[in-house]
Amino acid sequence: MQFVFISEETPQTYEDKTGKYPQAPNCCPHCSIPVMMRKHGFYKRYIIHFAFEGYIYIRRYICVKCGRTVSMLPSFCVPYYQHGTEVIILALFTAIIHCSVKYAGTKWPERPQTLTRRHIIHYRNRVKQNRRHIQLGLNLMSPGFIDLIQITGDTDWTRKFLEAVTQLNPQQFNSKYHRLMGKSFMSLHNNVA
DSSP, rough: OOOEEEEOOOOGGGGTTTTTTOOOOOOOOTOOOOOOOOEEEEEEEEEOOSSSSEEEEEEEEEEETOOOOEEEEEEOOOTTSSHHHHHHHHHHHHHHHHHHIIIIIIIIIIIIIOOHHHHHHHHHHHHHTTTHHHHHHHHHOOGGGGGGGGOOSSSHHHHHHHHHHHHHHHHHHHHHHHHHHHSSSSSOOOOOO
């Protein structure tokens, strides 16, 4: 299981285990026994950010009762994606502002070199697929986002969503959404109702 915590630090500080990791959870999310989890080492994770591309260390904790582990991801990481939170959000926002995925994938001056048009198209399609779940998470975060429900077109909704998230702070959105919904905003939500 993974948790996303808000980190004020850059990916470079987590490159050599010097980043500030949160304290161990005092309740296991698997067995729900209120016991302080223990540190259980690190694992390496590849991250592509604006000023950094490489491996960082992610802290793991273990439950002393059930033996299952929990990983703590910094908020600049999106679970199961190499590109960082800001890279994904700002690439999508740039593509919408310039009405061109090609511009965001090739000419955008701030983009990491590994970000391609194919990545941006995948990210855009995933956000559109997850629209209802993202809207639910936004509604739980703040009543101010309820106005987004009124927008019927996917492109208009995506533009308003990205404008709101870039003003809010992509890392805070990533962390709050993951905590409320139990999944990343980029994870495929295949809930059967």
